[in-house]
Amino acid sequence: MKMRDNELTKLVTRLESGGPLPTELYRRTGNARILGITGPPGVGKSSLIDRLIDNLRRQDKTVGVIAIDPTSPISGGALLGDRLRMQRHSEDEGVFIRSLATRHHHGGVTDSTSQIVHALDAAGFDIVIVETVGTGQDEVEVAEVADTVVVVLMPELGDEIQRAKSGLMEIADVLVINKADLFNAHAPATGPHYSALKWERPTIHTSAKSGEGITTLCGAMDVHHAYLVHSGKLAERRARAVRAEVTRLLQSRMAASILCALEGPQAQTILTDVAKRKLDPYDAVEKLTKEILGSQKRSSKHAATSTRRQTKKRRKTRR
Ligand SMILES: Nc1nc2c(ncn2[C@@H]2O[C@H](COP(=O)(O)OP(=O)(O)O)[C@@H](O)[C@H]2O)c(=O)[nH]1
Ligand SMILES: [Mg+2]
Incomplete structure (x- = not known):
């Protein structure tokens, strides 16, 4: 079943601002193939996509x-040609393109990215592509x-990019050297052989400009999927992805609890005691941890009691 376009647009907007994905939608996920396309800015990721x-x-x-690439033509800061090209795709019912604002997270994967991937998966797209800028930490996240x-x-990438490259190489299932038209690198596919039984990362030369190597790239991605x-x-x-996602959500939740606890009167007293040298920072953390865990126990107990109460109420009204 395919969600209507405007319905999906609204859902994605809600998810982007931190709203949760409805459980019944999450149950429908797991069918799409998720492709991560990453690399330094300007190498031609968006053009390749x-x-x-x-x-x-x-x-x-x-x-x-x-697209979580702030420099992406997909995000609208494009030349006229790019915009026209994307517009052609945007009128296609089988294509949904969304660029995400990267307020705090420079080009990386955020909690809401995973939720939006799930939403597109649940909406029935065969392939979901995530474009990220591969610099520093971010590339690890797209691999998750x-x-x-x-x-x-x-x-001919610069020195800084050469350094970032080693991290990128670690996560590459398929390596693409784009802009083959500019650099006279006309070998269509080089490097190790690959098959559905044993994976050795292929290196594929492409030109998003001329279209050279694109079929080879699609073929390599299909073979990699078969191999997986x-x-x-x-x-x-996918088990690793679930673990990474839950860990990320848990960390955000814990971080919020910590900030909240630090605002409380108990924490203020503890911090003052540390400032007066009555308490050392380690003991303060010990005390604060107890305080945070205690308040979490109280709030989850409260949530459980109110859910139980609501269920009872629902049962009564049904009778
Ligand atoms: N000559 C040539 N230019 C390309 C190729 N691919 C992309 N470009 C150009 O490189 C620039 C950056 O491309 P873009 O797709 O935005 O790169 P991204 O930042 O990695 O997404 C744009 O001006 C593209 O037109 C290519 O294969 N050959
Ligand atoms: Mg881009």
């Missing part, structure tokens, strides 16, 4: 795109969301 959409649509596959990670580079399924790695990766 544009080409990939063309290719996948020709195979009759539906595609959802989440995606089944297949495509790292895009181009020849046959080797049992898909289940492994």
Whole structure:
């Protein structure tokens, strides 16, 4: 069942501002293939995605795109040509493109990104593509969301990018060297052989400009998916993704609890005692931890009691 476009747009907006994904939608997820496309700014990730959409649509596959790249043409700061190209896709019912504002998280994956991936998955898209800027920590996070990670580079990158590259290489299932048209790198596919049984990362030369290598790239992504399924790695990766997502949510929740507790009168007394050298910071943390855990126990007990009360009430009204 496919959600209508405006319905999905509204849901994604709600998720982006931190709203939860309805449980019945989460139950419908797990069918989409999640592709992560990452790499330094300007290497041509968005242009490649544009080409990939063309290719996948020709195979009759539906595609959802989440661009977390602030420099992305998909996010609207594009040249006229890019905008026209994206507009063509946006009129296609089988394509949904959304760029996310990256307020605090520079180009990385946020709590809401995972929720939006789930939403597109539940909406029935065959392929969900997440575009992120691969600099520093962020690339690790996209590997926690995606089944297949495509790292895009181009020849003659600067020193700083060369350093960032090693982290990116670690998570690459498929390596793409884009802008082949500019650098005379016309080998269509180089590097190790790959098959559905054993994975050795291929290096694929592409040109998002001329379209060279795009079919090879799509083929490599398909073979990687087959490899994940046959080797049992898909289940492994997805279990890891669940763990990473729950860990992230738990951390956010705990961070909020800590900030909240620090505002309370008890914490103020403890902090004052530390300032007066009556208490050392370690003992303060010990006390505050007890305080935070205690208040969490109280609030979850309260939530459980009120849920029980509500259930009883519902049962009574049904009778
Ligand atoms: N010559 C050439 N230019 C490209 C190619 N791919 C992208 N570009 C250009 O490189 C610039 C950055 O591309 P973009 O897709 O925004 O890169 P991103 O920041 O990685 O998403 C744009 O001006 C594109 O038109 C390519 O294969 N060849
Ligand atoms: Mg981009």
